[in-house]
Amino acid sequence: MRGEVRAIAPLYTDLIYSGFDALPELGEEVYTRAFDLQLGGGAAAIPIMLSRMGLPARLGTFLGSDAISRLAASLLEENGLKQYENLYRGEGRPVVVSTVFSYGGDRSFLSFGDEITQADLADESCYAFLKGAAIAFAPQGRPEVVKKLHADGTVLLYDIGWTPEMKLADYKDILQYVDFFTPNEKEARQLTGEETLEDALRKLGEAVKTPIIKCGAAGCIALDGEKVLRVPAVDRFIPVDFTGAGDNFMAGVLYGVYQGWPLARCLQMGNVFGGYSTTQPGCYKAGLTLLQAMDCLQYYDAD
Template identity: 30%
Template sequence: MSDGKPIVVLGVFVADTTYHAERQPKIGETILGNAFTLGPGGKGSNQAVAAGRLGADVSLITRLGEDAFAELAKTTWRDARVKPFVTPDPESYTGAAFIFVEKGSGDNAIIISPGAAGRISPEDVEANAERIRSAGIFVTQLEQPLPAATRALEIAREARVTTILNPAPATPLDDAMLALCDYVTPNESEAEALTGLPVHSPEEAEKAARVFLAKGVGAAIVTLGAAGCLYVSRERTERIPAMPAGDVVETTGAGDAFNAGFATALARGEDPVAAVRFGCAVAGISVTRAGAASSMPRLEEVEALLRG
C-alpha cells in the first residue's frame, strides 16, 4: 500500500494500568494477580498509534494534563509518528484506565477516568478546524464529551471529509449526529445499546445496521469478534470473516486496531469492503499480543497475513 490521504483522529489518551488475574474480585475482596503492566491507551490514541504504525499520515487532537502520564503519551506518539495537537490542561490530570484481563480467555473489563481528556471541548476542536478540513479521513469515538465529537463531525462533513464514528463506549446519540457519519463501527453490544435490537448473530447484526442507515448513516460495520464483521450500506451487504493470526492473548485494543486499519485502507483508496478486510487483519494480529497501543502491528505484518 502506498501513502494515502491524511487521517485526523479526535480522541482521548489514558495510561492503561492492566491487571491480570484468574477472576475479578468481589466488592470488599482482595485477590492476588498474575501480572501488571503500565502502557499507553485511550481509544483515540490507540487508533492514531495503530494508523501511524501502518504508515498513515495521522494526527491526533486531544487534551492532556501536565504530568508523567502526559510524557508517556508524547513518547508513544513520537515512536508511532503520530502528529499530536494537544490542549494542555494543568488544572486536571492525564487520564488513566483500570483494565482487568481474565486469565485463560483474555477477555477484559475496563474502568476509565479520562481526566483532562474528559474536558475536550468544541473550542479545542475549533482551534484545530483547518486540520480537520484538510484531512481525507476523520475518526472519532465517544470517550470525549459529545459536543466536541459532534462539532468535529460537523466540520469534517462541511468540508466533505470522510467521517468514521466508532460509537464506543455506547452513549445515546441523536439522529442529527449519526447523519454526519459516513461510517459507524459498533461492536455487538454497542449496536444493541444504540438500536435497541438484540445482536447475537449476523442476521440480527444486519437488522441493527439498517437502523443506523435509516438514521442517515452512510454504512454500518458491526464487528462480531471471532465471527468477523458485517458491512451494510444501501447498495451492498457483505460478511467479512475474522483473520486469526495465532492464539488470543487478550482482546484489549482489538476494536481500535480494526478502526485504524479500516481508516488507513480507506485513506489509501481501498474499496470499503476491502478496507474492512484490512481492518480485520490488523485486529487479528493485535489480539495475539498483550496491551493496547503496544499490540498494534506494522504494515508488513498485516500485508503478510493478507497474503496468507
C-alpha cells in the same frame, strides 16, 4: 488519497496485570506473573496505528504538566507517533490512568482521570485541528463541526461507547454527515431496537452512509449500498486479550479507505488489525507491522 488522518482523543495509560489466580482480599498482597505499562486504546489508536503503517496521521490530545502526562507523551513517541498536538490549557491531570486486570481474554478496570475531553474545546478549536484532514474521526457531540468537515470533503468515521439508553435518533444530527459508523453488536441492537444483525444493519443504513457492525470473533458485517457484506475474522490468531481490538479494527478499515480499496477489502484489513491486536495484552503490544498485515490479508485470498 492525500492528506492526513486526524483524530481528537484523550490518552489513557494502562497498567496491565496478568497471570494471577485471584485478586487480593483485604490486607492481602498478590504478585502477578506478568505486568506491562502501555498506552490505552480509544480513538487515539487510529493515528497511532496508521502512523506505524506509514500513513500521515496526527492526534490532537490533552496533556498536562504532571508526571502521568509526561509518561503518556513518551509512550506516544515510543509507539512511533510524533505528530501530535496538545490541545489542553488547564491545570488538571487530563490523562486517564487505568489499572487493568487481564483474565486471559476478559478484563476489568480501575480508572482515574479528571474527565477532561474534547468537550472542553470550543467548536472553533475542534474544527481548526481537524480541518484539512483527508480522513477524520468525527468528534462526538459536535454536529456543526461534523457538518463543516463533511462540506469540506473530509471522509468521516464515527464510533460511540455503550450506554443503556442509547437510541439512533440521538445521533442522527451527526450520522447524516458521516461516511462510516462502527458500533458493535450490542450497540447496534440497542440503537435500532432490532434483534437480528441484518435488520439492525439496514436500520442503521437509513441514518448513515456505510454502517459497519463489529462482531468480535465472528468478524464484521457492513452495508455497501443495498448489499450486505459479511467478512469473517481471521482464524489464525490465538487471542490473549481483547483490549483495544475494536479501536485497531477501525484503524485497519481506515488504512484501506486511505488506499482507495473496495469496502470488502477495507473490512478484511480491519479484521487483520483487530484480530492481531488480541494476540498480546493491551492495545499495541502485538506490534503489527505493515508487512505482517499484508501477509495476514492473504488469508482472505486463499478462499
